[in-house]
Structures are given as C-alpha cells and as structure tokens.
Amino acid sequence: MRRDHRPYLAKRIHRAIEHGYTEHFLRPQLDALGEHFQVMKPWYLKIHGAHIRIGRAVHVVTARDRQVTLTTWAHAGGNGRIDIGDYALLCPGVRLDSATHIDIADNCMIAAGAYLTDADWHDLYDRTRIVGTTRKITLEDNVWIGDGAIVCKGVSIGRNSIVGAGSVVTHDIPANVIAAGNPARQIRALDLHTQLVRRETLLADPVELDARMDRLERYLHGSNTWLGWLRSLLKPGPDD
Numbered sequence: 123m124r125r126d127h128r129p130y131l132a133k134r135i136h137r138a139i140e141h142g143y144t145e146h147f148l149r150p151q152l153d154a155l156g157e158h159f160q161v162m163k164p165w166y167l168k169i170h171g172a173h174i175r176i177g178r179a180v181h182v183v184t185a186r187d188r189q190v191t192l193t194t195w196a197h198a199g200g201n202g203r204i205d206i207g208d209y210a211l212l213c214p215g216v217r218l219d220s221a222t223h224i225d226i227a228d229n230c231m232i233a234a235g236a237y238l239t240d241a242d243w244h245d246l247y248d249r250t251r252i253v254g255t256t257r258k259i260t261l262e263d264n265v266w267i268g269d270g271a272i273v274c275k276g277v278s279i280g281r282n283s284i285v286g287a288g289s290v291v292t293h294d295i296p297a298n299v300i301a302a303g304n305p306a307r308q309i310r311a312l313d314l315h316t317q318l319v320r321r322e323t324l325l326a327d328p329v330e331l332d333a334r335m336d337r338l339e340r341y342l343h344g345s346n347t348w349l350g351w352l353r354s355l356l357k358p359g360p361d362d
Contacts, residue, residue, distance in 0.1 A: 127354040158328035177208035188214035
C-alpha cells in the first residue's frame with residue numbers, strides 16, 4: 123500500500139490490542155518491564171528463558187518475517203541474563219542469546235537483523251558440549267549497532283559509539299568512535315564538539331509524546347473511513 127487507509131479509531135484499537143497483548147502475554151515472562159513501553163506486533167517478540175529485564179520507554183519493532191528473540195540459557199556453568207536499559211530500541215530481526223550476561227545500557231539502538239551472543243554455543247573440540255566459552259557483552263550508553271552486525275562474546279562497546287552495518291565485533295570498541303568491518307575496527311572518531319541528542323530527549327515525557335502522536339494520527343487518518351479501508355484491502359487501486 124502507498125498509504126495507510128485505516129480510520130483513526132482502527133489505529134487506536136490496534137495500539138490498545140498491542141498494549142494489552144504485551145501486558146497479558148509478555149510481561150509475565152520478564153523479570154521486569156518498565157512503564158511506557160511500546161512493542162509493535164508483540165506476538166512476534168519471542169522470549170525464551172529467565173532473567174530478562176527491559177527498562178522504561180523501550181521500543182521493540184517486530185515483523186512477521188523478522189521476529190525479535192530474547193533467549194537466555196540455564197546450564198551447568200550458570201544462567202544467562204539480558205538487561206536492556208531505558209529508552210532502548212530493538213528493530214525487526216534482532217536476536218540476543220545469552221549464557222552469561224548481555225548488558226545493554228540506556229539509549230542504545232540495535233538495528234534490524236543484528237545478533238548479540240555471549241557464547242560460542244559449542245566447545246571448539248568437544249562438539250557435544252553445549253555453551254562452550256562464554257563472556258559478558260556490554261553496550262554502554264547511547265551505542266548504535268548497525269543493520270546485520272554481529273557482536274561476539276566478551277565485547278565491550280564504549281558510550282556513543284557506532285558499529286557499521288554488517289560488521290563482526292570480536293574485540294572491544296572504545297567510546298565515541300565509528301567502527302566497521304570484519305573484524306570491526308575503529309575507522310574514525312566522533313566529533314565531540316557536536317552535541318549528541320539521545321533517545322531520552324524524545325522519550326523523556328512519554329505522556330506528552332503520546333498526546334502529540336495522537337494529534338498527528340487524528341490529522342493523518344481522521345478523514346479515512348471504514349468502507350474506504352475495506353475497499354483498499356479487497357480491491358486496491360493505483361492510488362492506494
């Protein structure tokens with residue numbers, strides 16, 4: 123579709139269903155879920171295992187063909203753990219697999235298809251031994267992981283740093299740099315004289331933000347009709 127034909131009321135009902143699904147089905151699976159969360163299509167967010175915590179005003183975007191999965195493993199050597207800080211963003215296809223600890227600080231953005239894993243998942247020599255070597259992953263405040271990037275066990279990425287799309291991060295990345303490649307390496311530093319605007323700036327007042335979004339949706343969808351939406355679904359035309 124070229125544009126969204128849903129009436130304003132349909133949009134609000136859909137958002138209420140998403141919120142209700144998250145509260146009823148997802149919150150009980152988590153150790154914590156902060157207020158003012160938003161999970162788009164929450165039925166495609168898959169949670170496996172215990173010790174998973176999600177902070178305040180976190181946004182998770184999923185799709186039918188690109189589920190988001192958060193997985194922790196209990197094993198003889200311990201338990202996995204995932205901590206996601208406030209104002210974080212997880213995009214479609216993101217996978218987090220933990221046998222020790224994946225610690226994601228506030229304001230972090232993880233782009234579509236990125237994969238964070240703190241374990242090898244099999245021993246190098248004994249392929250029947252699960253988990254293998256495992257070491258904590260840390261993303262400090264305001265880190266941005268690019269589309270399709272992989273962050274491997276034991277890696278720490280410093281505050282504000284960016285990992286380029288498709289990169290494979292096998293060693294620590296310092297703060298305030300852009301890193302890319304396989305294996306990822308620093309390609310340049312950020313300009314520390316330019317102000318960094320974090321996600322918390324947008325999301326600090328989620329009630330006001332929701333009100334602004336509601337006004338925008340009324341403006342964009344207020345003239346849409348139920349009949350017009352149905353027609354666009356059953357017989358879309360070149361203007362739909």
